[in-house]
Amino acid sequence: MRRLSVSLQVAIVASGVVLLWAGAAAQGDIVGVWQQPGNGLLRGGQYEDQLERCCGGGAGMGGPAAADYLGIPLNEAGRARALAHDDSLWEVPEHQCQPHAAAYAYWGPGAPTISAVFNDSQQLVAYHIEGTFRRLPRDIWMDGRPHPPEYARHTWAGFTTGEWKGNTLVATTTHLKKGWVRRNGAPVSDQAKLLTYYSRHGDVLTVTVFVDDPVYFTEPYIKSTDYRLAATVPTAQFAPTGNAAAPANAAVTDEVYFRCYGTEQVIFSDEHPVPNWLPGKNPSVGEKAAKIHVPIEATLGYAETAYPEYIEKIKAWRAQHPTDAREAGAVKGTTQAEPARPVPGARGDEAAAGISAMHVQGNVWMLVTPSGNLALQVGPEGALLVDTGRGGTGDAVLAAIRQITPLPLRYIINTSAGPTEVGNNAVLGALKGGATDRRGSGPTPAVIGQENVLAHLSTPAGDGKPGFPALSWPSDPYVGRKRSIRYNGEAIDIIHQPNAYSDADSIVYFRKSDVIVSGEILSTKRFPLVDRAHGGTVTGVLAGLNTMLDIAVPAVIVESFDEDGTLIIPSSGRVCDRDDLTEYRDMVHIARSRMLNMVSGRRSLDEIKVGHPLVDYDGRYRIPEWTTSMLIDAMYAELSK
């Protein structure tokens, strides 16, 4: 739009030679209700990738074809992860209600509604976005606040900050959950970072998302999509039952966003199924290639396939294979190959010194130490500490507790006999009156642990002396499956999980706060740890993860997606919710399934390792202290018996 300002009039008068400037001030405001550019607020109307976003013949209501990863710059890990995906996974209750993560949110059905949030001084605080699939709300913080620490929760929406650059709002998103960039299993990891550009041109909004994922991509993945400003605000209604969707021909006012809770859509033979394809067994590989007559590799997500020069390869390949792609095979191989090499990028434990405290939910806090997480429950009766941290850090733990409560420490629970769980037992368990300033008198905290914790700590080491001093031993060991106590007005279940990390594991569930402490069974930083010398098994870890999944309850999606529900404090890494737990459980299940398959096929340990069976998780979960090779050794020893 051309504007004739006072200044221009002055200039024209002054010079007589001034040209009318063909520029204009742009409308940068993104507030409004945005709909797909075609004929639909919620479904349909996509002009780009219409087949895969709407009705391409994939699972369920439509969607992309299986094993179609055209144009996605997957690395070997990403490809392996994608090809392990079985669409039946969406039928598993834990997965049924998951929304699209931020990396894909704008490609799902929906009409994003963007509003501006101001503070009392009328300063812009955030843009708030509703209306994407499953009504996952998102905020773009504009007030300069920093991104949260690494150990904070990761969510489907992630944490986003923004700033205006020119006509464009540039938003940076971190703290994402593992999600997908195409809903046929093309993965994006929880380590990904998004840059999203919102550019408004009249009544058109272009959203461009760059996904930088060091775990699964070889280069940043870019997608852009467009919306039209809606003339009216859609009135979203809800389906009458669980996951029902509106009929395809529903009018706008009859559309649904879904309300959702996991149900038994399919009866699986396993109690805790994780449908997945073993390496080399995905039956859909090649289907898309055959359909559009291109090399199979084109559909498997190599970055080079997105560049123009790849057209020449297609033409050359077609010249050699004039009819059918499946018969002729691929440029890079005739069948889906098992991953060829591991992916670098191991993540070591955090090196930060000191202890940070983070309120989790209800009465429960997480204490983040350099070697792992502790949990603290506080209330009018005092404090309860789950695990005591690595030895030598007792003073720091006490200081962290005092930052949260001055009241005495009455209970200590050990989730296992590991060094991070019991390292400061002798110090903290000896506090008179539980006084964290060491100035108290009276009874010391009760130290609770499964009986095998006591057994391991009191077992003589090589020199005939107990491995840990008697002051470290649980003063109140429990026998059997469970111990429950009530403290600070809250029921607390201490549940034995046999033969998981070890034979002495406990899961702690704070019922009122709705927080689980996993012990060593769960970590967002490493593969499952198994202490085989003390009865640990991967099978037991998997059972422990499923036990926690049985306890954890997500929020029901009604009017908006709620990222709360049961929260879990892992042994190391960030605070988790049930979806994070599901992701980790899936990984352990899949890893164990692959190993079981190879062991039953009588493949040797060396043969198994050469095939890099965990390449899709290696870059995410390997740490120097517990490498993929160590895990494979442990699983092989366990499963080949």
Added chain:
Amino acid sequence: MRRTRGTTAAILATALLVEPASASAQAVYQRLAPIDLTGTWVSVVTEDWHLRMITPKPGEFEGLPLNDEAKKLAAAWTPSRDTRDACQSYGAPSIMRIPGRVKISWQTGGSVLQIQTDAGQQTRLLHFGGVSPRGQVGWQGYSVASWEYGRGFDPIVPPAANAPQETQARAAGGTLKVVTTNLKPGYLRKNGVPFSEQARVTEYLELELDPRGTPWFVVTTILSDPKYLLRDFVTSSNFKKEPDDSKWHPTACSVD
């Protein structure tokens, strides 16, 4: 922060004193460019791959708001019978969706921005200065270009910019808007989906950095064609900056 009219007037006055009227009035469009789009860029095809990297099969026109007449024409298309100019699918409505590299440069005088494509060897001329479309119809039609500045920069400027204004323009950032008409009827997709002589293409080019600092431009293309489309067809296409033009590979228009 938005400049006041008084400030603008002062800048104008200063500019007129510093820059004599004889200075190139046209070059101001180049000098006051809020973004630098010059260089060689490569399209990265992460969406509609099967429609862009290969010629879609006859009858594949999903995702297009075609009216019945257009559908009828598109459905009747067969590659063997199509003897028209192969460049008909390289016109302005579709050229930015065709995989390839584009080279963007200012032409002498700084009022025309040129976009060359190696795929199909097309040349687009984007004319600044509010001129009206002229000339004969062609695959690339006639394009009128303008800058849309970012927040905080007043669009009213004198014909000859001075250094402070150039700095302000770049700091403001902005968008290149291009409106193209005078188009020769052609194909929106290589499989015979038509656009007509009534087609009008409005494009917005944005400059963006990816998380690793590599520049990209994203072009939002809005095609209106009352003859064949039920409503505007909107797409956006992504181009990554290349360090040089060593991969520039001119090829003739092709039907496949």
